[in-house]
Amino acid sequence: MASIIFFLLLALSFTASAQRQTNITLGSSLTPITNSSWLSPSGLYAFGFFRQRNGYSIGVFLSGISLKTVVWAARRDDAPVPSNATLLFTSDGRLVLTSAQGGDTLIVSASQPASLASMSDSGNFVLYNSDREIIWQSFDHPTDTLLPTQQLKAGAELFSPVSETDLSTGIYRLKMQNDGNLVQYPVNTPDTAPYSYFSSFTDGKGDNVTLNLDPDGHLYLLNSTGFNIKNITAREYPTKETINMMKLDADGIFRLYSQNLTRNGNRSDVWSSTSNKCDPKGSCGLNGYCVMKDKEAECTCLPGFEFVSQGNWTSGCERDFDAESCKDKNGSSTYTMEELSNTEWEDASYSVLSSTTKDNCKQACLEDCNCEAALFTDGQYCRKQRLPLRFGRRKLGSTNLAVVKVGRPISIMDRKDSKEPITEKKNLGTGRTILIISCSFVAFGLAMVPICGIIIYRYHVLAYKKVPSNDSTGLNEEFAPRAFTYAELENVTGGFKEEIGRGSFGTVYKGIISSNQKVVAVKRLEKVLAEGEREFQNEMKVIGKTHHRNLVRLLGYCHDGHHRLLVYEYMSNGSLADILFSLEKRPCFPERLEIARNIARGIVYLHEECETQIIHCDIKPQNILIDESRCPKVSDFGLAKLLKSDQTKTFTGIRGTRGYVAPEWHRNMPVTVKADVYSFGVMLLEITCCRKNVDWSLPEDEAVLEQWVYQCFQDGDMDKLVGEEVAEKKQLDRMVKVGIWCTLDEPSLRPSMKKVLLMLEGTVEIPIPPSPTSFITAI
Template sequence: MARLLFFIFLSAVITTEAQQGESVVNLGSFLTPTTNSSWLSRSGLYAFGFYQQANGYAIGVFLAGIPEKTVVWTANRDKAPALASVTLNFTSDGRLIMQSAQAEETAIASPPERAASASMLDSGNFVLYNSDKKIIWQSFESPTNTLLQGQRLTAGKELFSSVSESDQSIGIFRLKMQTDGNLVQYPVQTTDTAEYSYWSSFTDGKGSNVSLCLDDDGHLYLLNSTGTILKNLTQGGYPTKDVVYFMRIDADGIFRLYSHNLDKNGNFSVISRSTDDKCAPKGLCGLNGFCIMNDQDANCLCLPGFASVNPGNWTSGCVRNFTAESCNSKDESTKYIMQAVPSTVWEDNSFSSLTLLTKEDCEAACLKDCNCEAATYRDRVCQKQRLPLRFGRRELSDVNIAFIKVAGSTSTINKIEPLGRERYSRKDIMILGISLGAFGLIMSVISAIAIYKNRVRAYRRLSNSGNVDLSMDVSLRSFTYSDLEKMTNGFKEELGRGSFGTVYKGTIWNGQKIVAVKRLEKLLTEGEREFQMEMKVIGRTHHKNLVRLLGYCHDGENRLLVYEYMSNGSLADILFKPEEKLCWDERIEIARNIAKGILYLHEECESQIIHCDIKPQNILMDEYRCPKISDFGLAKLLKPDQTNTFTGIRGTKGYVAPEWHRNQPVTVKADVYSFGIVLLELICCRKSVDWSFPEEEAILEEWAYSCFEARELDKLVSGKDVDKRQLERIFKVGLWCILDEPSLRPSMKKVLLMLEGTVDVPIPPSPTSFLSTV
């Protein structure tokens, strides 16, 4: 009790001393834009007062001396800039108002009672006190676009981006700390639903009264009401001496954590950002515009037949450069033509949906419909749209095509120009192209010579020193059979058996690093084909969710592959053993990582790869239980212009897609099917076919759909940590993946977005048949 009283007394003394040392603003004080323009904090770090905006002045909080880069709070953001003749008055009756020369008043703060004093704190918080020295209003509780050290964005609160760095008016993006515990970024004027989200912390349902917090060391994190950290957005631990940190949602819709070194004036560094994809923020290019990435920069283009409203402001969007006639019964095809914009995605606000065989059919259907101004086509579904289109971006890996109706007589409408860029003449373009081509050729030759010499030198060093570690950085290491015999102690310790061979445990670097050595044991022709395939596929892939190939042996008839060692075995080892338990969050994270690995094979490799044998036994787990896809012996490479292939049945019974059995062309959707089966197994912690269960429960996908239809998903899973909302979403994703018709299955990119909660998951249709999977 005595300690508690002493602590209360000490806190009171410290608070009193701090207030006495503050830069106190008394009643009757005033500021003007040109003289005595701000009230400084005690150290002079922050200032509250006037700063210049456009041709006038605004009132806010900023780092003293450099307001043009560090405005962290603004009063009445959407008010027009004030004239130089205005005055900021802290009146004798306790009101903080801006007063014009004509005596018009604008409130800067609206506390519940009249203030007795004010202060600009060294934390960047401007506060109003009552006569009892209690804070009755503070800028920290009404944030604009910035979060400062010690400040919290509490549940239900939002940050809104500015129009630009020089215009602090409310822009088009927002960051919301939702009451469900999820921190999400949306465009403004949209509902708080997944379809409009473009970034999320994925912490929904994990706590109540969650706040976004920023500590003095740059630690940005989500904290719940019990004091538990739900998620670290940065690790913190950055220098605190003479450094200021602040997080801001910028005009481009990305929130960034900045540091400013006070010893180096003007030195601002970005420590972290919500996304590296500058086209991710929805609506960046305004209505009828879409975003493309040009190297690392975002660029905006207008739809065919449209021109920029304001070339200096992307978000203003695009308008038609021709006059559209009103809709009537006349044949539209005589007045208009359709222009295609491939590989673009848009918000779906269609008024009609048709199932059509070809994109040409979709194009013709819109052209004949006077109500149709645009159409999108994907997977035989044609969506008729009215303008404007919004949230557009180019996705080179996406098969969606947009068709835009434009005036048939306009000859220039099919030229899609970047916003704000001038058109160049053909001569200029030709000269520029030849110059760049010549320069590129010279640089390529020089680079090739340099790379060749470096690799030759490296190889010689490796040959002389026998250092395996360096060789792996140069290229795949070539081992002799005797090398691998020694590394595996005569192939003594077996790790597992696959369809083409056995995997053994070995060591390199004088026993310092454990590896997995796979020896092919089938007939030479079959083994040779699998060996060449694994070399070709894995040797060119680099992803954290794919097993890394370190080396190989091509010695006489011996064919062996050396992989990184996965200390936790396969997903099957963990999933199907009762003594091994994965919590709900681990299972969800494993599912997302497997999806990322498959997505890489399908859309991000130089050649598109169909794995053909996705199953828990081929998903290995590293020491951190991060899944990595392995066993590419059955993989099929597709040429750049190829989307499907005919081949004999491959894969493992129970995971093989139905099209394998029907002699139909096989696409990447075969892997989507297999992933769907694995996803159901992962969520339910059981095999897809298990006859130890009652007959109606033996085939997992049949039972899963029955439980989903009866709204009895609890029968499928166990554990108190299961998130009920996530459970339903994940099962819907799994059921979409295992649909009989390949074209109805989502792409792996869509699967990942649905798993992450970025897009909504519609109710899946009833499967037509399960017989072919058993």
């Protein structure tokens, strides 16, 4: 009886303190630097600006402790704002973020104008109307956290953050389903059992079930009659100088945390939904699978694959071999099959063979050009798959295995065009064999040292004597672009005889370097800035240092008198425009999606990963070249800085090509990488629909691609866009939504190219895009 009275008094005490609130009146404002937040009466919680990555975001956070734990974030997927932004509670009852350039962004969407706001000691931020009725509250719109007395209502979800430092929407969700079941899924998956990885198993236990958290850390489910249908945690957690809160973390596990409220208090997790960090599906990205090692999760790639980005597991894995044609001229497969045992994957099979054996399954996949992997399950079913494979996890004791097609590994020389790590397979022999070989090499090396020393000395002396004073030979192309004379390139191209392309930067000719018979593309630049010798060479070195498999490689340059030429690797399949807008060469839909992803990877490298950030300024299908393996490569990057200001096909002072130029070019606004995002978005819609962005031969409502795409998206009739039945409906939906986000009129609303890539790969959720405010295309 005494314990019941204690908990009752504790609940009443918390309720009384939570009801205390600080009122915020119309006309109040905040800035990130001064007067940055509105505090609750106790000072424990605050609503306002908090640091996020390279700027500031808005939300509710614990303010009375040194660690600013964010418990609710407004517009969490928006880019952080700069320090000169202002949060204003306007006189007409709206809460808006005002930028220094004058644009307003609505922070919360209430059903009617507010007349008062408050920040309470419960951590709830509330808006009231003139009758003091609640019209909006943060407790009704949780992001990744539940606070004491807060509920997760039927039909509502929590979404994990990307990381502890990036609070934008991550790859996991916790849903309080309308059937009464509390379930966890990866984002962008249906609410069905095959995709769940945690469940309360309370479906059918009542209507309007809610997830509730008490101050003492008691997490439980209540139905509409107030009956407790299941305890998730027990009432065993301390409340003195602590706050218990539940968070859905970036790793997909939801945990109960005990936050110490002393000034330098720590936060510790006292309960978690699972102890197996490989339970959440998708933590290793596409084509990767999760393995538990010493209670920690590690990601591993499929055989024949390597990580897209080392250190970023969610980016997934990609092939480390050449994707050759399926069969050789004799009809034999050019691939081999490798096994991966004790693993489970998403079943996205397009064909299932029953009552078969493992060997027959491998052979069936090997002979099927559409099959890239197969899952052999239950000892008899062969489920043929296309890549990518998702949600891979090792499960010891499982009889399931995956068989994967593997081709010829990419050579080390092929990979010198990329900053991606090289992983070499080593065939390990016995210890004795290794010892004998090692000793032999040591002995041979000792014998060769004096001989090599003499050879190197004599080579360097002779080489030094042979280097001409003008250094026109430059460095080896494997390390830096080579400097050519104009006469050399005239000879390479046979007097600029074979023209293979013409664009906004100049004319391109085919050539052959006689010393190694290497086929090259020589671009003769027009109207280039009159840079000095050193400045031009420095710019060439910057471009020459950009090594990525989705960028066309710069092999050399010419700065000879008034001549400015560039020498590139030759792309045998022409441009993306050549295959995209040709009915005979048009790629299938899965190939179009992969083309878009690869182009995005190249642009991400230019924006975020190379030594000097490069804004392309002219992203379009004509500037995406296709190599002999039909791999797309971005060309003409880094050349915008070399052009005169009037070098453009359509607009004075604007660089780019009509139809792809971002709206900010027209407004005399600073141009950032978001201009490339806009151009990529237009091109992504072209890739999706296999048509040009403006085509006046079509009906008027279809002529402008961006407008037509958004109309079809609104109408839910996206099959109309591709003119064919697309089996991969989710992929089509993904490409369309990403394209709309990229082509929004306001640059700050467009995602970064890194976010674009993650969305195209399906590793992050894509919010419903807003209606574009305008469509600016130069006709």
